[in-house]
Amino acid sequence: MWKWTQINHLKLIILDCESLNQKYIDFPYQHLLGVDVLKIESLDIDKNIDLDALIANFLIMAQCQSYEAIVISGDMTWLKKVMSYRIGTLFVGHLQQKDLKYMPDFVVDSIDSLIDVLSEKDKGYSGEVLTFENKKGSLLSCQTEIVSDDGKKYLTELYFGGRYYPEKHQYLLDDALSYMILKFKHEYVDIIDIFFDEAIMDIRKKEKIDTLTYIPPKPQDIEKKRFQRFLSLKLERNAQDGLMLKDFLSCQCDFSQKGNDLAERRKTVKGVFRVNGDVKGKNIILIDDVFSSGSTMIEAMKTLYEAGANKVIALAIAVSQMTESPFAYQKLVCSYCQEPMELMYYRKTHKLLFGCPHYYSHPDQKSMMSLRLGIFCLKKRNRLYDGSYDMMNREDC
Ligand SMILES: [Zn+2]
Structure with a gap:
């Protein structure tokens, strides 16, 4: 789904021509959607171009806000940079594992x-669409x-079913899927059950x-009797065909990946899984x-392959x-x-609020x-859409 873009207010499409096949450049966007089209012919972003100024210029030229513009490109390096400006991003091509974080x-x-x-027939990644609109979307792979x-x-x-935003960003993003994932750590969530089933x-x-x-719980999770989320899934349609979740894997020791870099993460998790039962040829x-x-x-996939699985x-x-990103969220400032x-x-009031470290x-x-x-x-400060244009013009912050 579009993260920032209000697609019914779309005013500008920026085409990164160098990375795109001619078909995408010649497509009659203007004619079909009634939007401005800006074709960028050559943009070497490694040559210290001031992207901030460039994007601001594009938006001024088209007289629009970032949530009224999208970029179409076949170059993930360029899209990664564009993303932090809260412009809609559409990538043409096949994603690689290294691109998943963006x-x-x-x-x-x-x-x-x-x-x-563009005609909204495809609403986006299945998990995001399901939690937001209760409709079917497509899997990302x-x-x-x-x-x-x-x-x-x-x-x-x-x-994958979509994107997960780390906790500190969720309140700003109002991200339905991220909320559901957090909820699923403690209780059964029917939308997540439907997602996996579909x-x-x-x-x-x-x-x-x-x-x-499934990825098995750690020994301390079992000992503390934490909610075993995957065991709560019913997977109804698959169950009708006799397919159910089985506990082929167990976790031998507790480990935490928080704060580790990739190399540390690989080391920490090495050899922690054991296979129970016969997975040969499966x-x-x-x-x-x-x-x-x-x-x-x-690591879990590797363990299953080493135990003889045919495909995981x-x-x-x-x-x-x-x-x-260098263009991080602008925070609220204490007056x-x-x-x-x-x-x-x-x-005192049992409420969440915004305050500085010395507010008391x-x-x-x-x-x-x-x-x-x-x-x-916060949304206004960061030029994010907040449901109505009137709200954007309010002056009390
Ligand atoms: Zn203060």
């Missing part, structure tokens, strides 16, 4: 799928190579699947909720997104001490901002 709003591989996106300890290589697919059915149209399994779908660096998922396909609800305000829990010592409560007003002001 997933564009849409990935298309033909002019027909481009038409589907890319290929990956798994290398076993004895050097054998296996080419397989990773499938996604597995979709994969089964392309591949013969013998069985399903085609397996392995599920997890969030795919971050992929180290855990890939990964399916996760979402891929964790890198939202840090007393000029320090940035963060979202915090105010014990300021003379009055004007240094705090309610959740609603704070989010509105």
Whole structure:
């Protein structure tokens, strides 16, 4: 789904011509959509072009806001940069695993799928569409190579339902899928059950699947009797065909990946899984909720291959997104001490609000901002759409 773009207010399409096939350049966008089209012929972004000024210029020229513009490109390096300006992004081509942390709003591989996106026939990634509109979307996929300890290589697919935004960004993004994923850590979520059920059915149209399994809980999760989310799934349509989740994997020791870099993550997770039961010759779908660096998922896939599985396909609800960028969110600033305000829990009223680190010592409560007003002001500050043009013009922050 479009993350920032209000597609019914679309005013500008920026075409990165150098990376696009002629068909995409000649497409009658102007005629069909009544929008301005800006064709960029040659843009070497490594040559220190001031992208900030460039994008601002494009928007001024077309007299529009970032949520009224999209970029179409076949170059992920350029799209990655554009993303932090909150312009809609549409990538033409096939995603690679290294691009997953910066997933564009849409990935298309033909002019027909481009038409589907622009005419809103294709609503986007299945998990995002399902949580937002209760409709069906498409799975995002890319290929990956798994290398076993004895050097054998296996080419397989990773499938995803959408994008996951780290906790600190969620309130700003109002991201329905990310909220659902957080909820699923503690309780059964029917939308997530439907997502997995539908996604597995979709994969089964392309591949013969013998069985399903999941990333197992860690010993401490079992000991503390934490909610076992994957066991709560019913997967109704697949169950009718006799396909259920089986606990082929167990986790031998506790590990945490927080704060680790990729190399550390791979090291931490090495050898933590064991296979229970017979997976020899089987085609397996392995599920997890969030795919971050992929180290855990890939180690589990490798373990299954080493135990003789014929094919292991990964399916996760979402891929964790890198939202840090040089053009980071502009924070709210305290009018007393000029320090940035963060979202915090105010014990006196049991409410969430925005305040600076010293809000309790300021003379009055004007240094705090309610959740609603704070989010509105944050969106305005960051030039994000907030549902109505009138709201954007309000002056109280
Ligand atoms: Zn302050």
